[in-house]
Amino acid sequence: MASLGSAPPALPRHVAVIMDGNGRWAALRGLPRVEGHRMGVRAVRTVVECARELGIPFLTLYAFSLENWGRPEPEVRTLMSLLQKFLRSELPEMLRQGIRLRVIGDTSTLPLPVRHVLSRTMSATAGNSGMTLTLGLSYAGRNEIVRAAQALAADAAAGTIRPGAVTEEVFASRLDTAGMPDPDLVIRTSGELRVSNFLLWQSAYAEYVFTDVLWPDFGKTEFLLALEEFSRRHRRYGLTGEQAGSPPAK
Numbered sequence: 001m002a003s004l005g006s007a008p009p010a011l012p013r014h015v016a017v018i019m020d021g022n023g024r025w026a027a028l029r030g031l032p033r034v035e036g037h038r039m040g041v042r043a044v045r046t047v048v049e050c051a052r053e054l055g056i057p058f059l060t061l062y063a064f065s066l067e068n069w070g071r072p073e074p075e076v077r078t079l080m081s082l083l084q085k086f087l088r089s090e091l092p093e094m095l096r097q098g099i100r101l102r103v104i105g106d107t108s109t110l111p112l113p114v115r116h117v118l119s120r121t122m123s124a125t126a127g128n129s130g131m132t133l134t135l136g137l138s139y140a141g142r143n144e145i146v147r148a149a150q151a152l153a154a155d156a157a158a159g160t161i162r163p164g165a166v167t168e169e170v171f172a173s174r175l176d177t178a179g180m181p182d183p184d185l186v187i188r189t190s191g192e193l194r195v196s197n198f199l200l201w202q203s204a205y206a207e208y209v210f211t212d213v214l215w216p217d218f219g220k221t222e223f224l225l226a227l228e229e230f231s232r233r234h235r236r237y238g239l240t241g242e243q244a245g246s247p248p249a250k
C-alpha cells in the first residue's frame with residue numbers, strides 16, 4: 001500500500017465502523033445485492049490495512065447484525081460464505097501484520113463452519129499485538145447488554161456478587177468488548193444517520209462521522225477524511241470547554 005504520508009495528528013485509539021450501503025451500491029449498477037457485499041469485502045481489506053499502517057490499535061467492524069438474520073436466506077448464506085472465505089484468505093496477512101481477531105455478538109447463532117474458522121483464526125492470532133480487529137457478528141447492542149445483565153443476575157442469585165457491587169466497570173467487564181477501550185470514533189457510511197443498535201453502551205462518548213459514501217466505495221481517502229474530521233473535534237465529556245481545554249468559541 002502507498003504510504004499514508006499526511007496522517008492526521010490526533011489519532012483515535014479505537015475506530016468502529018457501521019459498514020452500510022452495499023445493497024444500494026449494487027442496485028445503482030443493476031447488480032444483485034450480493035455483488036455489493038462482495039465489493040464490501042474489498043473495502044474491509046483496505047480499511048484494515050490502512051488502520052494497521054496508521055497504528056490505530058483497535059478497529060471494530062459491524063459485519064452482521066442480529067437483525068440481519070431476517071434478510072432473505074440466499075443473502076444471509078452469501079454473507080456467511082464471504083465471511084468464511086475472508087477469514088481463511090486473510091489469516092496469513094493478519095499474522096504478517098500482527099493483527100489479533102476478536103468477535104462480539106451472539107456467536108452461538110452462527111453456522112458451525114463459520115464458528116470453526118472464527119475460533120481457528122482467533123486462536124492463531126491471539127498472541128498478536130499490532131492491532132485488534134473486532135468483527136460484530138450476530139451482534140446487537142441491546143442483546144449484548146441483556147446478556148451481560150443476565151450473567152450478573154445469575155452471579156447475584158448464586159451469591160458470588162452483591163447487587164451493590166455492580167459498578168459501570170464491573171458491568172463493562174461482562175460485555176463482549178471486555179478489556180477493550182471504548183470507541184473514540186464511530187463512522188457510518190451510506191448517508192444514514194442512525195446508530196442501529198451498535199456498541200450502545202460503549203459509544204457513550206464516541207464522536208460520530210457520517211459520510212454519504214456507500215461502503216464498497218469507502219477507501220483510504222474516505223478513511224483519512226473521517227480521521228481528519230475526528231482530529232478537529234473537541235471532546236468535552238460533559239465538562240465545560242474551558243475545563244476540557246477546548247479553544248474559546250469565536
Ligand code: FPP
Nearest residue numbers: 019020021022023024037040041063083086
Ligand atoms: C450493509 O449494507 C452491510 C451489511 C449488512 C453487511 C456488511 C458485510 C460486508 C461488508 C462483507 C462481509 C464482511 C466481512 C468482514 C468479510 P446493506 O446491505 O444494508 O446496504 P443497503 O442499506 O444499501 O441495502
